[in-house]
Amino acid sequence: MTDSVMEGSAGVASKRRVLLTLAALASLEVLIALVNLTPLIDRYAVGRVLDVNQEGTAVVWLSSLLLLGIAASAALAAVICSVRGDRVRWLVIAGFFGLLSLDETASLHELAGELAGRVLEVDWLPSLYTWVIVVAPVAAVIAIWMARWMWGQLGPRSASSRMAVGAVALWLLVPILEAADPSLGGARALVVAEESLEAAGEILMLGAIALHLVARGLSIGTSADVA
Secondary structure, eight states, X not given: OOHXXXXXXXXXXXXXXXXXXXXXXXXXXXHHHHHHTSXXXXXXXXXXXXXXXXXXXXXXXXXXXXXXXXXXXXXXXXHHOOOHHHHHHHHHHHHHHHHHHHHHHHOHHHHHHHHHHTTOOOTTSOGGGTHHHHTHHHHHHHHHHHHHHHHHHTOTTSHHHHHHHHHHHHHHHHHHHHHHTGGGTOOHHHHHHHHHHHHHHHHHHHHHHHHHHHHTTOOOSOGGGGO
């Protein structure tokens, strides 16, 4: 088998592994959402592990790991990038998602909202949700910049670029739903929708960068699979 054929086979196998991983993650997130919409979530043991409206659950740690995976993938993209300016941008993206991973477990955005709530008085928004008007606009600017740059970097109209832009679009909806949450009394369906949008965005962004790495020649898995 020639090197070019082996590389082509490795690329196809790597892409298949990425897609299968994304499908498995998506299935897991769908299962979590369904459990949260059934009476099962009211059971103590189930709620302590899978309740999307609690801190310190397995769902939170899963989200943190996905964000950390995105950060690591972006860092790897920086390593294999030959253009200095693009390398710096990849590192900025890696740092951004690394911070988001920390925020997921430490709730830094809610802390920032609480601190801002001591200064700002917003009648329709409890202090716990003040991050929507303090942190969300800054994060939105970064996300939109990232989406615009990745659209070109990952290949305009490619699956990767569409996944990246789709991820950012989903994330931009989250603060809107969060802002509506207090007036709707914290409806569980709304909370599940918020968390599902976040999770879908994480899976799409992870897939976007992973497919970009595969397109750049990174082989995911052992070479024995394509021998």
